[in-house]
Each structure stands twice: as structure tokens, then as C-alpha cells.
Amino acid sequence: MGDEPIIELRGVGAHRGGFQILREVSFGLAEGATTVFMGGAGSGKSSLLKAAAGIVVPDEGAVLFRGKDLAKMSRAEELEFHRRSGFVFQDAALWANQSLFDNLALPLRLHEHGLSAAEVARAVARVAELVGYSDELKARPSELSTGERRLIGLARALVLDPELLLMDEPAAYLDETSAERVFEIIASLGARRRSVAIVSGSSDIAHRFADSLGVLKAGRLLAFGSYAEAVRWDDPAIRVVTGRLRARKAPVSGDAALSAWADALTGSLGDGAPSAAAPAPARPPDAEARERGKAAAPPEPTDSGGSDQGGRAADTDEEGR
Numbered sequence: 001m002g003d004e005p006i007i008e009l010r011g012v013g014a015h016r017g018g019f020q021i022l023r024e025v026s027f028g029l030a031e032g033a034t035t036v037f038m039g040g041a042g043s044g045k046s047s048l049l050k051a052a053a054g055i056v057v058p059d060e061g062a063v064l065f066r067g068k069d070l071a072k073m074s075r076a077e078e079l080e081f082h083r084r085s086g087f088v089f090q091d092a093a094l095w096a097n098q099s100l101f102d103n104l105a106l107p108l109r110l111h112e113h114g115l116s117a118a119e120v121a122r123a124v125a126r127v128a129e130l131v132g133y134s135d136e137l138k139a140r141p142s143e144l145s146t147g148e149r150r151l152i153g154l155a156r157a158l159v160l161d162p163e164l165l166l167m168d169e170p171a172a173y174l175d176e177t178s179a180e181r182v183f184e185i186i187a188s189l190g191a192r193r194r195s196v197a198i199v200s201g202s203s204d205i206a207h208r209f210a211d212s213l214g215v216l217k218a219g220r221l222l223a224f225g226s227y228a229e230a231v232r233w234d235d236p237a238i239r240v241v242t243g244r245l246r247a248r249k250a251p252v253s254g255d256a257a258l259s260a261w262a263d264a265l266t267g268s269l270g271d272g273a274p275s276a277a278a279p280a281p282a283r284p285p286d287a288e289a290r291e292r293g294k295a296a297a298p299p300e301p302t303d304s305g306g307s308d309q310g311g312r313a314a315d316t317d318e319e320g321r
């Protein structure tokens with residue numbers, strides 16, 4: 001990991017609807033690390049993640065990507081930032097009047113203009129398989145369950161193989177099998193030294209993946225430190241959130257087989273352009289066993305949320321209100 005954070009917030013404050021949703025928030029996300037943010041409902045977790053993504057624009061302070069202030073970026077620099085980062089929305093934020101294929105292809109069409117239609121189709125098929133979605137991609141989001149829409153939202157965030165991934169409650173509304181698939185992907189990202197930030201109320205997710213951890217309350221970052229430090233925090237206001245955390249017996253590490261599986265899908269994108277000659281990916285190690293055990297501007301979004309810049313979506317969730 002480098003010394004310079006991949007994303008840094010410096011004294012960030014933000015308001016929405018007359019309420020202050022973030023208050024003097026400062027932290028840095030380490031390169032190649034996984035950071036988990038926890039807190040109660042309305043604590044500002046989602047707003048913090050969206051500020052880091054450039055979706056919520058701060059009223060005070062600054063958000064920096066590799067030392068560059070997002071607010072001072074040129075249009076080309078901003079587009080490059082969004083090509084190199086992905087965001088998984090709590091409500092999926094898919095374009096309701098476009099097919100699943102077009103939702104997944106949107107980041108490629110916005111950021112990788114040199115790709116042929118066949119290359120776009122291959123990249124979309126790979127990322128759909130990565131998240132475990134094997135049904136018809138001509139369907140519209142309204143035809144899917146909430147959990148299926150969440151998987152497609154995750155796939156869209158992964159399609160460019162971003163070096164920074166911001167995930168808002170990635171396992172919410174998923175069945176056990178789908179949630180485990182998401183956990184496999186997070187482990188693979190960690191093994192491949194991707195930088196990941198996760199908002200979650202789950203101490204299990206924090207225990208499995210967090211290199212560092214932050215706790216929010218009323219828009220303030222009460223504590224931020226390594227996972228080992230978080231387990232020892234004794235402030236009662238913080239322990240309300242972290243009380244279920246438990247010490248680890250060994251350092252977190254991604255499974256090598258899972259990493260190779262993810263490389264065959266997202267890693268084949270290289271520096272952001274899918275490879276037309278990439279081999280067909282292998283199934284994840286336990287996928288078959290699990291399955292045997294089972295019985296140009298985009299149009300205005302409608303009821304299932306909307307996005308721009310290939311995955312930046314309207315600020316639709318309730319966090320921070």
C-alpha cells in the first residue's frame with residue numbers, strides 16, 4: 001500500500017433539505033485496503049460514501065482522489081476518476097427504461113469508446129456471470145426481485161474493473177447464496193489489491209474484510225482506525241456499534257482460487273478495456289456444490305432509480321436525513 005490515500009476527506013461537511021448530514025469528517029482510505037464504515041440508521045454512512053464518490057458535493061472541506069481535489073478537476077479528470085472507481089448503490093439505481101444489458105454496458109459505452117459491440121457484449125456477459133446472474137439480460141429492472149437488482153447494480157460497478165470500489169450495504173436484501181457470492185467477490189478484490197470501502201451494519205462483514213474501520217453518529221466520524229484498534233475501543237458511544245466485533249486469529253487474506261476466478265472475468269479488462277481474447281472463466285470453487293444445494297444523455301430514470309456517468313445515481317436513499 002502507498003503512503004498517499006487513494007481517497008481522502010478533509011473537514012467535509014454537507015447539508016440536505018435543511019439538515020446537516022456530514023460534520024467535519026476527515027479520514028483517508030489506504031491504497032489496496034478494505035475499509036468498513038458502521039453506524040446506526042441516519043448516522044450519515046451512505047452520505048459519507050457518496051461524498052467520497054463525488055455524488056454528494058460537500059458544502060465545506062474537500063474530497064481528494066490521489067491528492068487531487070474532486071472540485072478542482074477538469075471534465076476529463078472527472079471522467080477518468082469515474083472510470084477508475086465504481087459505486088454500488090443501496091437501491092441498485094438502475095435505469096428502469098433500459099434493459100439489464102444496457103444498464104451493464106453503460107459504463108463501457110461512456111468510458112471505453114474504442115470497444116466493438118462484440119467486446120462490450122463479452123464484458124457484460126462476464127460480469128453478469130461474476131455476480132451469479134444467468135437469466136435473460138433483455139429484461140427490464142422492474143421484472144427482477146430486489147435482490148436481483150442489487151446483483152446487477154454490483155455487476156455494473158465492476159464492469160470496468162475499478163481500482164476503487166465503494167459499496168453501500170452490498171449484502172442487503174440478498175439470499176444466502178447470493179450474499180456469499182458477494183463476499184467471494186469482496187475477498188477477491190482484496191486479494192487483487194483493489195481499494196474497497198463498504199458501508200454496513202454487519203459486524204460479520206467487518207470481521208471478515210475490514211483492514212480499517214470507522215464509526216459514524218449524527219454525521220460525525222466518532223472513531224477511525226485499524227480493525228485491531230476497533231476491537232479495543234471502549235467508549236460507550238462507539239461500543240454500541242462495535243460491541244459485537246471480535247478479534248481475529250489470523251490476518252484477512254483473499255482466497256487465491258477466488259482471485260484467479262475474478263481475474264478471468266474482471267481482471268481480463270486490464271487497464272479498463274475488455275480483452276476480446278480472454279478465456280472463458282472457470283466457475284468459482286464451490287459454485288456447483290452450492291447450486292446443487294438450492295431446491296448521448298441517458299433518459300430520465302423512473303421508479304427503480306437512475307444513474308449518470310455509468311453508475312453515479314441520484315441520491316435516493318434515506319441515509320443522513
